[in-house]
Amino acid sequence: MLKELLPTGAAATVPSSENVLKTLPVAIYTTDAQGRITFFNDAAVAFAGRQPAIGEMWCVMWRLFRPDGTPLPHDQCPTAIALRERRPVHDMEVIAERPDGKRVPFMPHPTPLFDENGELIGVINTLVDLTDPKHVQAQLEQAQALAAQQSESAAQDAEMADNLGRFKRDFELLVGSVTDYAIFMLDTTGYITSWNSGAERIKGYRAEDIIGRHFSVFYTPEDLAADIPRLALTTALHGGRFETEGWRVRKDGTRFWAIVVIDPVWDNGQLIGFAEVTRDATTRRNAELALFESERRFRGIVNNALDAFAQIDEAGRVTEWNPQAHELFGWSREQALGKPLTALCFPSNDTFASEWLVSAWQKKLTRQTHQLTAMNRSGRRFTAELSASVLTLASGPLMNIFMRDLTQKIQMETQLRQSQKMEALGQLTGGIAHDFNNILQAISSSLEVVEIIGQREGFIAGDKHIQNALSSVRRAAGLTHRLLAFARRQALDPQAVDVGGLIAGMSELLRHSIGEHIALELALPDALWTAHCDTNQLENAILNLAINARDAMPKGGRLRIEAANISGSDPNAFNVMDPDSSYIKIVVADSGTGMPPDVKERAFDPFYTTKPVGQGTGLGLSMVYGFARQSGGHCVIESELGEGTRIILLLPRYVGPVQSHVELVATADRPAASGEHILLVEDQDVIRDAVTEVLGKLGYEVTQASDGLEGLSIAMAGQTFDLIITDIGLPGVNGRSLADTVRSQQPYVPVLLVTGYDPSVVHSSPSLPAGMALLSKPFNVDALNEQVRRLLEWRHAQREARNS
Ligand SMILES: Nc1ncnc2c1ncn2[C@@H]1O[C@H](COP(=O)(O)OP(=O)(O)OP(=O)(O)O)[C@@H](O)[C@H]1O
Numbered sequence: 001m002l003k004e005l006l007p008t009g010a011a012a013t014v015p016s017s018e019n020v021l022k023t024l025p026v027a028i029y030t031t032d033a034q035g036r037i038t039f040f041n042d043a044a045v046a047f048a049g050r051q052p053a054i055g056e057m058w059c060v061m062w063r064l065f066r067p068d069g070t071p072l073p074h075d076q077c078p079t080a081i082a083l084r085e086r087r088p089v090h091d092m093e094v095i096a097e098r099p100d101g102k103r104v105p106f107m108p109h110p111t112p113l114f115d116e117n118g119e120l121i122g123v124i125n126t127l128v129d130l131t132d133p134k135h136v137q138a139q140l141e142q143a144q145a146l147a148a149q150q151s152e153s154a155a156q157d158a159e160m161a162d163n164l165g166r167f168k169r170d171f172e173l174l175v176g177s178v179t180d181y182a183i184f185m186l187d188t189t190g191y192i193t194s195w196n197s198g199a200e201r202i203k204g205y206r207a208e209d210i211i212g213r214h215f216s217v218f219y220t221p222e223d224l225a226a227d228i229p230r231l232a233l234t235t236a237l238h239g240g241r242f243e244t245e246g247w248r249v250r251k252d253g254t255r256f257w258a259i260v261v262i263d264p265v266w267d268n269g270q271l272i273g274f275a276e277v278t279r280d281a282t283t284r285r286n287a288e289l290a291l292f293e294s295e296r297r298f299r300g301i302v303n304n305a306l307d308a309f310a311q312i313d314e315a316g317r318v319t320e321w322n323p324q325a326h327e328l329f330g331w332s333r334e335q336a337l338g339k340p341l342t343a344l345c346f347p348s349n350d351t352f353a354s355e356w357l358v359s360a361w362q363k364k365l366t367r368q369t370h371q372l373t374a375m376n377r378s379g380r381r382f383t384a385e386l387s388a389s390v391l392t393l394a395s396g397p398l399m400n401i402f403m404r405d406l407t408q409k410i411q412m413e414t415q416l417r418q419s420q421k422m423e424a425l426g427q428l429t430g431g432i433a434h435d436f437n438n439i440l441q442a443i444s445s446s447l448e449v450v451e452i453i454g455q456r457e458g459f460i461a462g463d464k465h466i467q468n469a470l471s472s473v474r475r476a477a478g479l480t481h482r483l484l485a486f487a488r489r490q491a492l493d494p495q496a497v498d499v500g501g502l503i504a505g506m507s508e509l510l511r512h513s514i515g516e517h518i519a520l521e522l523a524l525p526d527a528l529w530t531a532h533c534d535t536n537q538l539e540n541a542i543l544n545l546a547i548n549a550r551d552a553m554p555k556g557g558r559l560r561i562e563a564a565n566i567s568g569s570d571p572n573a574f575n576v577m578d579p580d581s582s583y584i585k586i587v588v589a590d591s592g593t594g595m596p597p598d599v600k601e602r603a604f605d606p607f608y609t610t611k612p613v614g615q616g617t618g619l620g621l622s623m624v625y626g627f628a629r630q631s632g633g634h635c636v637i638e639s640e641l642g643e644g645t646r647i648i649l650l651l652p653r654y655v656g657p658v659q660s661h662v663e664l665v666a667t668a669d670r671p672a673a674s675g676e677h678i679l680l681v682e683d684q685d686v687i688r689d690a691v692t693e694v695l696g697k698l699g700y701e702v703t704q705a706s707d708g709l710e711g712l713s714i715a716m717a718g719q720t721f722d723l724i725i726t727d728i729g730l731p732g733v734n735g736r737s738l739a740d741t742v743r744s745q746q747p748y749v750p751v752l753l754v755t756g757y758d759p760s761v762v763h764s765s766p767s768l769p770a771g772m773a774l775l776s777k778p779f780n781v782d783a784l785n786e787q788v789r790r791l792l793e794w795r796h797a798q799r800e801a802r803n804s
């Protein structure tokens with residue numbers, strides 16, 4: 001365009017500045033004093049969206065608006081103000097509507113130009129596109145430098161007589177003073193012919209060092225090896241322009257990230273060289289790299305978080321979704337992106353989630369985290385914990401949400417609460433039952449003494465009443481026994497048990513107990529491990545479970561008992577199990593009514609029953625539970641209302657050699673008592689006296705001791721007893737320690753341990769040594785006599801063996 005304004009031939013003398021100005025990436029135009037266009041560059045055409053005609057009024061080709069959107073009249077536009085008020089205008093933001101209707105905010109910098117007489121001759125205007133924030137600052141500074149330069153030089157320019165001289169100088173000054181762009185000319189083969197201050201600043205060469213050298217000095221060895229400089233000129237020549245980004249080398253050898261534009265310069269159809277404009281974009285590139293890095297860091301954190309993470313925009317649509325969210329909710333990242341979070345993670349008929357999101361947006365959350373019912377892709381509902389934070393970004397607000405499935409935590413807490421409750425109940429019931437047993441023992445022993453005396457003296461009129469009283473004592477004893485079982489305080493005799501054999505052996509009894517309307521199925525594999533528990537109590541437990549199942553199937557059904565080996569590290573292991581232990585799993589499953597959640601939660605509680613008064617004590621499951629726990633195992637209920645019930649007994653595996661039981665001689669063959677000497681250690685006077693009386697009546701001689709220490713000193717004083725009967729729960733030295741101490745000196749003294757309960761004995765010893773037996777309170781004369789006889793026989797057998 002400039003060529004049209006300039007005399008022919010002048011262009012050849014000033015190609016560098018005009019052509020460079022033409023290709024400079026800042027929109028520039030000039031007008032005369034009336035505002036008619038006298039020059040514009042390529043960037044101005046690109047910015048305006050059309051090619052203006054020389055002589056046209058610049059403002060007329062646009063529709064201009066103020067930033068608030070109201071129309072800006074022509075006489076109030078910045079160029080009109082600069083011309084009218086003869087001053088530069090720098091701070092007026094304007095919106096222009098392009099011919100295609102697109103509106104662009106920009107900052108014009110019109111600066112008036114004067115001749116030597118101070119006459120206004122026109123305006124030079126630079127336009128900075130505000131929609132390109134990365135360039136705004138640089139362009140603003142550029143524009144201001146251009147305008148300042150222009151207005152300063154305008155007075156001197158005015159001295160020049162003709163337009164050609166003025167423009168030539170303008171352009172050279174303009175280009176020369178540009179500091180943010182390296183602007184230089186190359187000849188047709190790439191040798192540098194001009195150099196501006198921006199080039200000096202960016203590349204480090206002074207004009208005198210570099211003019212005449214080949215522009216390939218700016219290229220890296222890698223680019224040189226790839227012949228890039230030559231390719232750049234060829235591309236510019238044939239394609240009309242070469243644009244690239246890449247590393248360039250400064251004079252001092254350091255590198256910078258350059259944005260490069262190379263245009264060919266023509267004169268009358270003849271190539272006269274190339275104009276190169278280079279910008280140092282190292283800071284921008286570093287910022288982009290930093291952004292990239294921080295994006296990677298963010299992704300690393302989010303993808304490795306333990307929780308599910310989702311980010312949503314203001315419309316509630318997912319913008320981020322990590323692999324854990326995929327796992328928890330079942331939607332992949334591709335499926336989730338762009339979808340409303342509420343549709344992906346929450347039940348559709350539940351408004352809590354959307355209400356919570358609204359308050360999260362308004363930052364009105366009272367607590368950071370919140371519990372809500374969530375729902376995954378397959379419809380599983382679960383309690384989830386959410387925490388949200390709102391992020392305000394230039395592009396609009398976003399919300400980060402972490403979500404965690406609480407199902408397992410809730411289960412663990414419920415389990416803990418349940419076991420704490422069981423523990424507390426156990427302590428209480430155990431204490432009561434123990435005291436009760438002692439009282440019952442006193443009553444029954446006394447009654448039996450009365451009975452024996454009555455028989456001897458011949459007055460048996462009261463016999464029926466004594467029998468009634470004794471049978472009541474037995475019923476009461478049954479009750480306290482079950483309480484002790486629950487409290488894990490029953491006297492257990494754990495042994496190696498063949499569970500399969502035991503259950504198979506019970507099948508007749510079970511069939512009998514459940515009735516014909518219920519089918520019994522047994523699934524007992526051959527390769528079962530040996531369990532370690534009390535045989536009688538295990539039978540008792542299975543019977544109890546079978547009876548519960550029967551009661552849950554009044555109209556008939558199916559009872560299945562199965563057993564299997566399971567180790568604590570098995571993937572199907574119950575979480576109550578110790579991962580280092582092995583168990584035998586016994587499942588008693590029925591097709592009955594099942595339990596509603598509240599019944600299931602309380603079923604192990606002692607005295608909890610849903611059966612009518614008189615039909616259930618509510619001690620069955622309590623006992624089973626206590627037995628399992630006391631044996632070092634567990635008991636678990638799996639039941640849903642209407643879906644039947646599975647009670648799972650987990651018993652520890654027996655490790656060690658299988659002990660053979662002492663074969664006992666049948667009672668009938670036993671000789672009667674013949675004055676054997678028994679040491680009786682019992683702290684409760686009533687019981688001690690009554691038992692002494694009973695033993696005396698049975699034909700034994702008895703020495704009494706009222707506590708452990710006394711018992712020990714008598715036993716160790718030199719006299720040998722044929723049998724020691726001792727209570728376990730004694731003040732001072734307990735019965736079990738007493739027994740062990742005496743046995744260490746006199747290994748063949750049999751000991752009968754009597755117990756209300758004793759936690760240490762029942763927990764510590766796997767099995768009692770030979771020649772020791774356990775008798776639970778309250779006991780009757782027959783039971784006592786039976787045990788005494790057995791132990792005396794054992795002693796006798798030991799003697800025989802030693803003598804032979
Ligand atoms: N197999 C089962 N199916 C359905 N509900 C059961 C089952 N087993 C136990 N229950 C529920 O658990 C409650 C407690 O059982 P538990 O065995 O402790 O006492 P009970 O059977 O009621 O009385 P008891 O065993 O002393 O005769 C029962 O009343 C019943 O509601």
Ligand SMILES: [Mg+2]
Nearest residue numbers: 544548620621
């Ligand atoms: Mg029961």
